[in-house]
Amino acid sequence: MSYYKPKFQHPKLPKNSLGYTVADYDGSISTLCAGCGHDSISAAIRNACFLSSIPPHRIAKLSGIGCSSKMPTYFLGRSHGFNSVHGRMPSVATGASVANRDLIYLGVSGDGDTASIGMGQFVHLIRRNVNMTYIVANNGCYGLTKGQDSATADLGSVGKYGTQNPFEGIDLASLAVLQGASFVARSFSGDKEQLEPLIRAAMAHRGFAFIDVVSPCVTFANNVGSTKSYAATRDNLEAMPVDFVPMREEIRTQYKEGSSQTVTLHDGSIIHLHKASKDHKADSREDALMALQAADRTGKVLTGLLYLDPTSQDLNHTLELASQPLNSMGKDELCPGSRVLKSINEGLR
């Protein structure tokens, strides 16, 4: 069941450069469990789009199936959305993005949706470097089907019913780095300060931007012994702050040399990121993997921007697509006409 939020807006709400207030980026009221991490991610996406002054209707929201995949209903009510099939959002997003290269694509998925049924499509999405932001709300379980372990559940993590997960978990961030993703980050739904700039950076990035967000399931995986509970995540969090400065804005903060790095994206936006260690380079896959491994070994949840290739070229480039969106082409661009067909007939006689 769903209903719309009242349209009343406080007259003093601040406006972004398009004249929109943050409320213009709202969706319907969430029907997720109170306290579910996914709702914080929805809020972060809404805020990020507001802050980056993205016209809501230029965003297309896509998801698979799961509690997490319901999220797109709860933000950006003025954007088109597509709740597709379980695990197959990547292909739908691929088709949508080649059909109209001018929109901004935002995919939202779950750990079940991505790491199990959708694993095949996920790695192929990375491989193609589709120009989109892909967020996994990772709670280590299947929320919507009532709490079964997912493939990202950590080895030994205890589920709601007291059993320990006997399998090694799949680390989606490491996988994305290895598979060649051009933007890989991890965050925590409870860390708004980091998550918002990460989402803004991801949306400004050209190519595939992946954010794995630990997002506790309060109903099925927030118990003692669960490695993805709020408490366990907070206790082990090793967060590397991220600042995002959109193009045309000045950098006001002064950053200390060494522990941080500044990267300029293709559209002129700037990301300022803090690093796991001094000699860690943001554009080194090896460094990213080493940092992830080191954190994993000590039971830490390393968050922040792990890897970035600001020069990445997306699928539209690889396919040498015309700059005019394919979905706006008509007969003139597409239909060769009767004379050409006559000559084809001639060749077949």
Add this chain to the structure above:
Amino acid sequence: MKQLEGVNDFVVKFANVNGTGSASANHLFAKAIFRMGVPVSPRNIFPSNIQGLPTWYEVRVSAKGYLGRRGGVDLMLCVNPQTMEDDIASVGPGGYFVYDSTRPLAPHLKRDDISTFGIPLTEMCMREFKVARLQQLLKNVVYVGALAALLDIDFSILKDLLSDQFKGKEKLISPNVHALEMGYQYAKENFTCPLPIRLDPSVIDAPHIRESQHILMNGNTAAALGAIYGGATVAAWYPITPSTSVVDAFSKYAERMRIDAGTGKRNFAILQAEDELAAMGIVVGASWNGARAFTATSGPGLSLMSEFLGLAYFAEVPVVLIDVQRSGPSTGMPTRSQQSDILAAAYASHGDTKHVLLFPATPRECFDMTVQAFDLAEQLQTPVIMMSDLDLGMNDWMSPPLEWDDDYEMNRGKVLDKNALDEAETWGRYVDVDGDGICYRTLPGTHPDKGAFFTRGSSKNDMAVYSEKGDDYVENVDRLLRKFETAKSYVPVPKVHDPIPVKKPKTKQKLGALFFGTSASPSYEAVEILAEEGYPIDVMRIRAFPFHESLDAFVHEHDVVFVIEQNRDGQMRQLIMNECHIAPDKLTSVLNYSGTPITARTIARQIRRALNATSADVVKLHPETA
């Protein structure tokens, strides 16, 4: 011994080993007959293998212009020792057998009711050509030369075709022409040429073919051109025989015709997906976003696309799918033809779903129906599946030429653009404003504050708001049914022909026959054979599902209706029974599902037998293969 006779009326079959270059030589043979103006229909019968297994090529020549398989073999050309025993046995009495006599024919294979011609193909080529590869390839050209003498093929046409084939590789022309001449000379010197079966372009009884200036092309290429002309911009696929050549051809034409002249960039995107699920997902995503998108697949791929087809049906997203049907799962038989995905396609997916199907019977129809599929999918906002098959898709067919009307405008269906949204007072994605079950769509990115909605499967009300209320669901699926009714008036109507006059009918029963796709040609032929024998049969060629009302009427107007198709379970018959509420004993199956296309003789034989049988037996008739 009486030898078979016939001018422009015989069946030649080649028995080869695949991967030895026989395909292009055999094609040369068929194309030469076509260029002479004699109706011809060649068919590849090939294994699911790249090299070393038996493969056949059957060429039917028919003065009257019958393009389906007739059944039987009049002249067998065998260069495959593995299959020689069966091949020689398959020649009809009075027929002809041509073989490579470098190795003598085993005595137990000799038949005295057929004429046998040995040509030492291997020996001749070893002697004449130095390069090993040429020795093997040109054997095939030598036998084409010999057949030219035996059957009276115009030699200059063969030479022209070789020049066309080797344009840009002129060095290859002279050894090929030499090989042709070697075969021709050998036959002239050693046999009485021509045979009593032979070609003569001056006595053709098929004016409809000559007048329309037929072309020779396969259905997959025609479908690919249909996608180009129909404005498809996104193609996603996963390779599977026999559908692969649809996207191959689309790619070839798109690289020629869809490159932006100014920038050199592409006005199309082709994505080789990781599997058919993804291929269909890409099509759904692209169509949701307003591009014309399609995929092509065969049986197993159709199964994998089933979940997405259901979503597209409920979410009302246009989809164009070209299903080039083959025989069943796994590998092997899949390189054989069938019409056996009918039910799987009509009802693909979970929940209450029905899909629009188109049934082309010629390459020309593959072209036209592919264009139409894009219009229908967007008008009806639903998947449209074009049901081709291996026989039509991969074999060369004589077809009326492709035609294009430059006034054609794509019918994009009910899509609201920015202006329309500005004017609209209210709008709900699934509100049936016009009462035809088809609602108004909006595309992402169209308007800053109007027209956005969340696309999802079945849990929604007509305003596209999430709902799990039973009433909302029922209202929605009932409307989808209304839309399917509307589709009846949009899809191609069945083709009926004037009945063939029969002087003294041998039966009082009113007989009818229903068929579709590649079953059509041999069915028309069988009906003519039976008319001559005193059995008048009215025919209707089905071209689409949902069925047109006239199909219902046709069934009711006849006492016995034969449904001719190429699968085991009589799937079209079941679909008709189910959708038109027709009692089972009204419809009699005529079937072939051996993997090789149905023949006119098989159809005639099964109908003959059904007419002599009691009505109870009729339905249970065991199908024969040919």
